[in-house]
Amino acid sequence: MREAAAPTVTVVRTSTANLASVLTGFERLGCRVRTTADPHKVTSADRLVLPGVGAFAAARRAIDAHDLADALCDRLERGRPTLGICLGMQLMASGSEEAPGVPGLGVLDCVAGNYESGDEGWRVPQMGWNLVAPDEGCEIVPRGYAYFANSYRLTTAPDGWRPVWCEYAGRFLAAVERGPVVGCQFHPELSGGYGRALLTRWLEA
């Protein structure tokens, strides 16, 4: 679609998790897409996506089984273009109440928490489209409706990151940005035109 050479997007594949939505989402934008579980390719990728569905502990185990933690932390710290999606964003944090004692990658200094029980009217999981509102200075995540499917979320903005906020049984972090490193609690690849706009900006960042 773009005039320039098609960008290559590398997607971390550590299990049999469903990647078709992520892969086809980038393919529709004209990208070449490949998957990897090789730490050297994680390090060298121009643009890396860390997807994630399922359980925090299982995802962390999969990262360790492929010896990817150092390569992921290194590129996140160095500001190499990286996009964490849903659980992939939570894995960037220091941990999750879903799996006490299991460490995240620790790049975001905060812990994923559960939605409060007893909040009448708030369904868990949060499943559907919600309005996300970027703080001033955000350059990649736009304002608009994005698709969420999550039972856990981050609520405090980590130092050094631009927060994107959303409301669901209280305020939570819909996304964070630091240059071309972005974590999204929602699924840009399932967010229609809004998601395409976000992914296009990330590809150009």
Added chain:
Amino acid sequence: MLPVRIIPCLDVRDGRVVKGVKFRGLRDQGDPAELARAYEEQGADEVVVLDVTATTEARGTRLDTVAAVRARLSVPLTVGGGIGGIEDAAALLEAGADKVAVNTAALRRPELLSELAARFGSQCVVVSIDALGCGGAPGGDGGYEVVVRSGTERVARGAIAWAREAVERGAGEILLTSIDRDGTRSGYELTLLRAVRSVVRVPIVASGGADSPAHMADAVGAGADAVLAASIFHQGNWTVEGVKEALARLEVSVRPGYREAVSA
């Protein structure tokens, strides 16, 4: 509450979209991938593909149909029909489904829901419940029973109790179809919706009987988080966009601005 999700349902047989009345009299309505894309452009919040004959004819859901829909669709895709076990579900997710809707197999072996949730996460696991009124006390388990095999077989199970158990076992969403209302265009079965809403915390997708945005507003009032419809969209009575405009006038929250990718 989130904006109510409007979900066109593609009932698929042999790779083509069909829609019958009370699951009978199927007739051809079009190509699934083309229809899915058209509905996304109209503002659909999600698309459901159900292989309506998969269980009856004991064959797996068509993976190539799912892959073709996925290639065109950039909103969530739920797939159901003939999912016999965890490997069927894994294959559908690999082909491009974001959620799998399990029905008969979960009734036969409820542990399947826990296994799916452990492997893929509850947000991937939809329990599809086809409920039939059986003349008992409204809202109680005597009021609705579960039927399977596209509504042709009873299983002597109360629909409300099954909904509760399915969620306890790991289902993250309920696709709740009233067989009495399916294809009748007489409105969703609100008593059934209220009864299930009162026992679960997960989102509920109302299905069966939609003929108008007013019916959808009623379902939301009865506790639905999403409304599924087939005939009214396939036969051109309503576009998704038209439904959303009408719902907004009824003061039901819908996702706006799907035409403009980004607001300032």
